[in-house]
Amino acid sequence: MILIPFLGAAACLLLRGRFVAWAGLTASGATFGTCLAQLLQVWNQDVIRIDLGGWTAPLGIGLYLDGLGMMFLLLTALVGLLVGVYANGFFGRAADYRRMEPYFWPIWLVLWGGLNGVYLSSDVFNAYVLLEVVGLAAVGLTILSGTRESLVAGLRYLLAAMFGSLIYLLGVALLYAEIGHLNMFLLAEQMRVSLPAVIAFGLMTGGLLIKSALLPFHFWLPPAHAGAPAPVSAILSGVVTKASFFLLLRIWFVVFPMLSVPLTGQLLGMLGGAAVLWGSLQAVRQTRLKLLIAYSTVGQLGYLFFLFALLAPSGGGVGTEEWAVMAWTGTVFHVFSHGLAKASLFMAAGCLLLAMGTDELAAMPDMAGRMPVITFTLGVAGVSLMGLPPSAGFVAKWMLLKACLVSGQWWWAVVIALGGLLTAAYVFKILAFAFVPASDKNANSHPDPIENKRVSESKEAQVVRPVPPLMTLAALALAVLCVLFGFRAEEVIALLPHDLGLDALLGGLHSASSSGERP
Template identity: 45%
Template sequence: MSASGAWMVSLVLAPLLAASIALVVGRRSGPYAALAAAAAIVCSLAGLIGQLERHGAAASAVGGWGSPLGIQLHADGLSVLMLLMSALVGVGVTAYAWGYFGLARRRDEPFNAAASRARESFWPLWLFAWGGLHALFLSGDIFNLYVALELLTLSAVGLIGLANQRTASFAALRYLLASLVGSLFYLLGVALLYGEYAVLDCQRLLELVQGTRATTCALALMTLGLMLKTALFPLHFWLPLAHGNSPAPVSALLSSLVVTACFYAILRLWCTVFANAGTPGAGMLLALLGAAAIVYGSLQAICQQRLKMLIAYSTVAQVGYLFLGFAFLGRSASAVLAWQGVVYYALSHACAKGAMFLAAGSIMRSAGHDQLEGLAGIGKQLPVSVFAFGLAGMSLMGLPPSGGFVGKWLLLRAALEAGLWWVAVTILAGGLLAAGYTFPLLERALANRAEPWVARRVPRGMELASLVLALCAVALGLVAAQPLELLEIGAPFQPLASQEANP
């Protein structure tokens, strides 16, 4: 096995191994297993990036068994950037959860069976989800993509169900059903593709796929299924409830990583497998839905009374930006620029949204609730968390210097080059709307409060974790050149750029 193959296997195996250990040993091993996994992931990712920079995109058949019966791993610039996102947010959330769940019950805390169950179950579930994410980002064939998606979904459902409330169970169940329906649509698409071409490997499919009727059906089924999992408007019905009622670290993971991972699957299909079958008309439809999501999600977010529901609706809106890239199908030159912008935006959105949910969790822990009305003066209690929330909001609005600004800037440039004015207008309007739902909290936080606070203590680590993630979102605006260079490895968007030449 090549060096890059070994690093890829280690990226998938380390979190899965740590999850199994945390599950079997139980009790207090979880946080330490997660720490070990995080260290292994950071090292493996650094190793993989080093290998890819030297040798370009890499493929590896695990144990010598490649596609279709074995597991085919594939890494290019797109996978690496997604892995980078998962490592950044994952480490931040792990650090936050360390404080959020606590290593053990504090002496002054009454025994609570449900809280203690959540404390133990969080770690293996999160580590399984982390492994699922990495398997998804490194999958080289469409069936393994399905298995990774299911691994991710099942762990995410468990994480949502951690909160010991009927609402949480209901949200988890609804998410699971929506997600299963999405997966089955995807699987039927896989069946059609296999029936047509008898291969599962993404790169082979890229060479073989043509716009036959079965292929178009498969593309429609797979895209529809994944749209449901990504919660693209109008299929977002399950998202706000699930993301708004989970424990804070879980909300952060779902909104920043899980949603983006499902989007990654769509992107991988359109820019590799179906590069020669996707039509500009279908792409335009997806982009229009994305624009509708931006407007609808933002307006809903502005109307929310609860902080976490507000952030959840903001995710509905932000998912819309990711789909704007589809408007550029068939426009070779600006398409690559637009997809770079989209992927960069996904990366910075993950950091910003993670920071926002984590900050909201600290605020909720301190105030005991997240009703916006009752949060006047919280800025004096939790200056670090409110600052992190503000920085993250800045990236969502797309103000410079922030990762969100770079992503929107690339998209804007592509839109102006291609003459797609409505895309440019949507991007700018979305930024204003994001300001509309970020400022109300900041305004209340900085207001004076007449009655004294009965605030509970928030561990310092929680506040710092959200601040670090928010700073990452800002720093992405300052060091844009290196990540964009990484994205170029293996030229993941090349098939789309050459689409015009051989239709």
């Protein structure tokens, strides 16, 4: 799963013309197939460990795959394969996009290999190296269009990513000086509370929070995601933002479980709650579709950080084991559902941009009539973001709400409910523009004069150009998966009790995996 994308990237660099896209698609399909094979192995064996070169830790480099890592690998594989199909149509559509294609495929495959490496790494330094590969490749994709806006966004992204990496690496250096090795599971066995360990914990957490774009470190995300080409936006929002969060889970709940005190957990929970409300409010205010979806990402990422508040030791309330497992599975399932929905939204926005030449919401009258499949895609993916049944987003947010209430931390449930209402506001804002009839006399008499001007200026863009069917179907497929995984959530969630890190996370309590139960 690491080698195939890297080899595919090398092949794409050597080839020319449309052979680049076909080589990229072949590598994408092979990586997806390998991921499915590993899924069966993890399902049957629980955990897979490989010592490269036969050298065991702490001397050698180890690969480690459990249920948690498999969830992130599966999300990346699903999004990666369908984005590849989508990109094949997108970059072949016009000359401006076609010139990006020889650069898109090798950079994207390097990024995919880096992501898989992060999810398979068992030591904190190699995870840092692979996270740097992911960050640099993501910046390369961000500036793919070469416009001034994309270059500014890419530079901001690069500076934020490099600063976060520097802080993280300082923490790794302190850990090595204190303990003498960097394998996550050996560190967990030998970790003790000391000043260097506390500082390392703080530095590594801070660096990963910057990379995760948690408020107030989100400043780089909206311009990068909104200004990139549609396939890149889908990749950045759907899978790239998840890599640093995955590593944050490993750091908090495997390497430093004894340092996860209530105060730090509640602090991350408050930042997550602020991100949910602020990011959603900013999304409601936007007039451009891609920028709206980008700010939505800021808000949706905030839900992930309620986990740290819910699972930080709190004196042990009644039903601790039940709500801890519920919070854990709900959060990771939200990662999965959000990745599918957000990639689908950005891909649908790219189809609208190709069709109309703009992503201004005011240019979308009668899109429901002229592009019904794309409108349906926006609606279904939006339903998952709102957390309405029968979507995967509903399953995730329902478990988070139950965990909040059962644990006695009801105030997080209030924030989740408010976030759902704000999400509904911006999703219905998109659909409201899409369902306005183009011939309606009021279509150009918006009460807001600014919006009225935008509608008038966008008359030209209302000539809908054809969009390759594969692009439409790829976006629709991800939206449909949001619903299918909502119906069959049990099979996806059942992977998580296979994660040995859950035992450490629960502080010695018997997890669902040790008792053989499925949540």
